[in-house]
Amino acid sequence: MYIFKAITFSIVTAAVIQLIIVQNVYIRLLVVTWMLHILLIGGSRFCRRLLRDTSIKMGSNKKRTLIVGAGSAGTMVARQLIKNNQTELLPVAFIDDNTKIRNLDILGLPVISGVNGIARAVKKLNIENIIIAIPSLSKKDLNIIFEECAETKAKTQILPMLEDLVTGKLSVNQFRDVQVEDLLDRKPVELDIDTISEYITNKVVLVTGAGGSIGSEICRQVAKFNPQKLILLGHGENSIYSIEMELKDIGEDTQIEFVTEIADIQDAKKMILIMNKHRPNVVYHAAAHKHVPLMEVNPEEALKNNVIGTMNVAKAASKCGIGTFVMISTDKAVNPTSVMGATKKLAEMVVQHMDKISDTKFVAVRFGNVLGSRGSVIPRFKQQIEKGGPVSVTHPDMVRYFMTIPEASRLVIQAGALAKGGEIYILDMGDPVKIVDLAKNLIRLSGNSVEDIGIEFTGIRPGEKLFEELLNENEVHEQQVYPKIYIGKSADLYMDEIDEIISIYTTLDKVSLREQLLNLANNNVIPISRKLISIV
Known part of the structure; x- marks a missing residue:
């Protein structure tokens, strides 16, 4: 957009100068000049970026990563991973149950299937890492996704909690492992x-x-x-x-x-x-x-x-x-x-x-x-x-x-x-x-x-x-x-009965105490727990 604005402004300025000085505007020349500038200036930068991204994707030390969720959070994750040369993760595809975006490309990454196709996608694309990027996901749905991920050998991670992202405690590319608490199908109690x-x-x-x-x-x-x-x-x-x-x-x-x-x-x-x-x-x-x-x-x-x-x-x-x-x-x-x-x-x-x-x-x-x-x-x-x-x-x-x-x-x-x-x-x-x-x-x-x-x-x-x-x-x-x-x-x-038991503890030494309690518990035959249970 910056290149487009700069070149367009330059051509318009040239046209104004032509009109003032020679009192004629060479429209065909200016249009061709505009197109050549867009192609050469914009194209050169595009090629450089394309080569950079290709070299990153070909990096042998990158772990091929599947992103579950192609919404705003998933797109944000993909963008961060693509831009960050220091990360060890390389996004290669999206998984999303939204059929409207199925088979489309987002940031150059294909949306290949729904959640039920995670295992097939991992095998087909040689996926090593899975990132679940749906902050609004219920724990019931998370369990379903995790069950699918668990059928593969890929490491499964999840976005940080929303409150940690909002407060700046963690960034969007600081993923965490799925915890057993995440799979507990219950909502926390809200405080008054x-x-x-x-x-x-x-x-x-x-x-x-x-x-x-x-x-x-x-x-x-x-x-x-x-x-x-x-x-x-x-x-x-x-x-x-x-x-x-x-x-x-x-x-x-x-x-x-x-x-x-x-x-x-x-x-x-x-x-x-x-x-x-x-x-x-x-x-x-x-x-x-x-x-x-x-x-x-x-x-x-x-x-x-x-x-x-x-x-x-x-x-x-x-x-x-x-x-x-x-x-x-x-x-x-x-x-x-x-x-x-x-x-x-x-x-x-x-x-x-x-x-x-x-x-x-x-x-x-x-x-x-x-x-x-x-x-x-x-x-x-x-x-x-x-x-x-x-x-x-x-x-x-x-x-x-x-x-x-x-x-x-x-x-x-x-x-x-x-x-x-x-x-x-x-x-x-x-x-x-x-x-x-x-x-x-x-x-x-x-x-x-x-x-x-x-x-x-x-x-x-x-x-x-x-x-x-x-x-x-x-x-x-x-x-x-x-x-x-x-x-x-x-x-x-x-x-x-409680006072009676406590009085035994306060009047006898430990050895005599245990013997007395066991005697109370049906002549050493029934464990002491039965004596307590008989009270409650």
Whole structure:
């Protein structure tokens, strides 16, 4: 266009000068001159660009790339890859389900077929890399595309999230690998920003278990609402130090005061001391033992941490007049078959009981498994895949509810805003996911085939069940209190039995304690978990 404008302006100027000086315009000469200039000046630059692009395409170090999506995002990706000589990717074709642009060329790249033709296109064009460039893609449609891509040996990547592109955090050519979270067919819960800001902004917030997967993410989410002070309480000094440094880096431009407290929630006096010292307005109780098989062989530790620890923190919060207390629970507390699930159910009862006798608003938040948390199935599968397999799955029919760590943390924060006291909040977690399907997706996402890595079924571990539940039949309450958030009906509380078990822990040493508990559990015949289950 610049060349066209410059040459046209020059010819028009020459015509004006001819008209003024010789009083005649040589139109045929000027037209031929205009055409020759366009051909020679424009053509020379076009040839140079054509040679450059051809040399780039012939580069042996470039990976032949297929772009899924020929819309504005896909076109932008193609343009960036063509212009950038430093990239290792060479776009060769588009895939798009829009039949109106099928068989057309965009930026010199053909639109060859729809999504169902990905495998054929990869084989025909020797594709090494696939980029999914459809930002508006639903997770259901992404699953369909990924299934097609998984049939090939090409590496599959996806555009960065839209918010990262808009904020300038990432550019359009900084692709990322498809994550298992991308394939989770559920929409994140949106927060009621105004209500949350009202009870967090410029307030003092304390998080127990702040170094854990959920606790640390709660800290990150809370920090976005600019509390006056954020207290990070945990037992492990390394994890607390890590989240403290991360938060200070993130919040260096804010006035938030970050305070660390290394303490054990089993220490009742220390909990009261910390509550009195900081006088928090809100407490998020995320500290707990959560590993099901480990708690089966260490039932007394599960009780001490999950039940007694929760009671210590709850009583300290009540004694110091804390405004809101939010406890993180689990779907394993529903009809529990494990020590961990049973102790979390007991902890829920403790929290509901405390709400009845205290001015503090006590609530619990119950959700399923979180993707990528410490000790969860995802990191374990990734380790096994890195070692070459096989991936161990307990049972082919094992299913679980899944959500991301940020989603779980946002739910906890939203529950605090909704709290009136005594509720158990449950998130609508969508459809359960088969663990074996999760394993297959992770294997494919790693660039391997299921046949090469292999899947080994090891059998259900102690305390596990095939299907998880979020509510039992006595707790079901169909009305939503917030989009995708439900509230369970209050269940019977067994505080006398809970107090009896806790009194055993406080009066006996560890050896005698275990013997006493086993004696209570039907003369050492029935595992201790059955005793707990009989209570709940």
